Amino acid sequence: MQAVIASLVMPFDQVLDRGFRGPLLKGMAGAVLALGGLVWLAGWAMDALAGGTGWLATAAGVLGGVAGLFAAFWLFVPFALAIAGLFLDETAAAVERRHYPALPPPRRGASLASQGVFNLVLALKVLALNLVLLPVALLLPLVGGALLWVVAAVSLGNGLFEGVAQRRMPVSEARLLRKRRAFSVLAVGAAMATLALLPFANLLVPVLGTAAMTHLLHRGADGPVA
Numbered sequence: 001m002q003a004v005i006a007s008l009v010m011p012f013d014q015v016l017d018r019g020f021r022g023p024l025l026k027g028m029a030g031a032v033l034a035l036g037g038l039v040w041l042a043g044w045a046m047d048a049l050a051g052g053t054g055w056l057a058t059a060a061g062v063l064g065g066v067a068g069l070f071a072a073f074w075l076f077v078p079f080a081l082a083i084a085g086l087f088l089d090e091t092a093a094a095v096e097r098r099h100y101p102a103l104p105p106p107r108r109g110a111s112l113a114s115q116g117v118f119n120l121v122l123a124l125k126v127l128a129l130n131l132v133l134l135p136v137a138l139l140l141p142l143v144g145g146a147l148l149w150v151v152a153a154v155s156l157g158n159g160l161f162e163g164v165a166q167r168r169m170p171v172s173e174a175r176l177l178r179k180r181r182a183f184s185v186l187a188v189g190a191a192m193a194t195l196a197l198l199p200f201a202n203l204l205v206p207v208l209g210t211a212a213m214t215h216l217l218h219r220g221a222d223g224p225v226a
Contacts, residue, residue, distance in 0.1 A: 006219060017094065031080065034082075035079075084205075085119030094211075129151060133147050152192075160210055181220060188216055
């Protein structure tokens with residue numbers, strides 16, 4: 001549990017570092033664009049469904065706007081995973097330079113193609129699952145909120161940890177290591193999932209989550225991963 005707490009706290013100590021500030025700002029900009037696009041798309045779809053004139057159409061438009069905003073936040077997690085993949089190497093390298101300078105450069109990592117395929121497939125799987133669960137969330141918000149948190153915790157935990165680990169080992173080894181550290185990975189994923197539910201704070205999830213998982217990778221009981 002000590003490694004989990006350290007992994008969650010240490011990224012905040014680095015936000016002003018020059019090497020870390022770049023990917024953080026770029027990740028936030030990507031998250032703003034993704035969330036803004038989702039809000040616009042959801043609002044456009046709801047307006048198209050409402051149609052007509054009069055107070056019923058107005059009420060439907062208002063409710064549609066609220067539902068659209070909810071849908072945008074619901075679908076943000078898979079986009080956060082995709083954004084994290086874009087800046088993963090830059091973020092992890094900044095963390096390792098600051099906190100683990102004795103580590104050698106990554107040499108056994110998965111190929112860029114393998115890492116790209118992993119990130120894309122994971123993001124699409126989470127997006128598909130969220131779309132399937134979205135009607136439940138709109139009809140039963142409390143149940144939907146709980147489902148969103150669980151899906152986000154598992155997907156952010158597994159996806160971010162394996163993504164970071166793949167810089168230093170093949171995909172199969174990264175998956176086995178994630179399974180060995182399942183509790184710690186899920187705990188950090190749960191913290192990131194909670195952050196993802198908060199407006200504005202969710203913009204930090206792609207880069208802070210990557211940084212946290214980099215710390216978790218190197219702070220296991222078996223020591224730093226070379």
